[in-house]
Amino acid sequence: MVSEMTPTRRALAAVLGGRVDYVPPANPLAQTTAELMQVCNASWPKAHFDSKMMADLAAAPYEVCGIEAARPQFDISLEAEVLGCKLDWNKPDRPPVTGPAYTDPADVTWPDNLEETGRIPVVLGAINELRKRYEGMLPIIPVLTAPFTVAGHIAGVENLVRWTKTDPEKAHAFIEAATDFVIAYGRLQTAYGAHILFPADPSASGDLISAETYKEFVLPAHKRMAREISCPQILHICGDTSKLLPYIKQSGIDCFSFDAVPVWYCRQVMGNEMSILGSLDVIDLMPNGTPEQVYNRTRECILQGTDVVGTACDVSFGTSLENLRAYVRACKETPIPKPGDIDELVRQIGVGIGRNMKENVLGGMQE
Template structure:
């Protein structure tokens, strides 16, 4: 089981190379209250201080057993940088948006990618944390950084109600808006890669079929994903909450190396749709299983994912802050048991 380093195994998994064992990772948020207590790196400080962010991310690997490190722990970094007002949250509440700049359609014209994008209060912290993590473990452990995608940013900067309404009444406004936002995503993602990230998770659930129609996705969002994948110089994963089945076929052609899927997506069906075009990551339920059930339930669900052919075993979305540590550790135990048979 030591044929490859964790970083090598992760990268080979994303390339579709046959492996000795499937990696156990999280490409979504990994901060929990137990890990905060064990490291002294608590929210909200760990969302605003690079050293604390790196310490808590490192605990996901060193203590919880994930075979990668991942930061940041919330989805408001670019949104705040581009004009949203954000409450810092608390020990078990992630930062959240309290106000947004685009109340009317004309307001979207005021949103531009600032020259100082990578020097903002929020982005600079994540960039510094990624550099710290890369210096500590980057030779052997993959460093994964999260970036909210164009649809997610549009819904934050305009509010979900406007986002949905404009998509129906003025889709050209939303498309133009997201065209600016994807440039911010690309610049930030490349900045993270330059500072030592090995992979980027683009989080964009607001582009999924639970929010907009598959036709809207293919017309308005899919071209932006292709641009992102062309211009971002590293491994790229797309995370989409909800049942993404209806858009898996085009997603597999966007250029991502992996797609992170929630438990609402059936892994075996998803594999039939995507084939060998992209790798699938997931999809043990973070809320129904990892948070609320015991280790036996985690073993059963994780084993089912492996039997269905998941390429990287992972939570189906970000961990809830009160997820028991033993349940997280059980993911590795399930993988090891499966491959020792």
């Protein structure tokens, strides 16, 4: 594709399976690093309560590094807080939920004036500010904590997971209530100008639940989000989701943001049924690697078939601007591979894995 696209058009095209001029660095994971916060004079916890500061910090990755996304709302506890949970503000950057708020799913309620409740108006105000500031040219991708995680917050994660085995009716009821709320909030974000939503469901990780549990309890909620919120969506689940992938691609959600799964494997399983976003390591690579290492890893992700390059989780506080810029530069400078090239690369990776297993696992045994 020859013509230059706007960041919003590029991100939407990539998420929805269309043509792009390059693979977009439209990272929807939080990028509230020390240097970016200093640049825009943002501070914790004020950035959670001030729409202007939230918008400034959400836009800083684009303004300073060229990352083509603005992600307002920096924590995944807001939804639980609105539903009655207490947060630990001693950890002001990502305040965790201190404990469940309900024992009976029938008691789960929220105010009718959701638009004016808790910190929701702050996020909606930031979305509105970003939309006006960039006149639609920069994709606004707010996080939306997804139903299984919200249900775990309000009922207790251990309780919820246990009930999937011992009291499935109760587990379903809590997830259904959480889904109703998440859809209502997602529709508000859409109405205020979000271009793409970023439902994050870390409690649905394959490290915590089985593929069968995902299929029975989580997939119906993800299908409802896809069906009932009129906005493109990128679903994020942390950890090893390899066994969940065949079901995730049935969700109807437009794009999957992954963590520990190899890019080539995710591409192979998803085929053309779902776009994929991933996956730069945030534990070692982004905070400790060199710009050259970040550049090369970004290039690998593109050559293995990702539609959008982003990080595996929220960017570490100490990640340098140089590494963030290297990631953007690699996206712009790496040609988009043809489908046949990706297929051949996946085949070569499979041959290499097989050879490695024979040498290291089977002791070099010959057939």
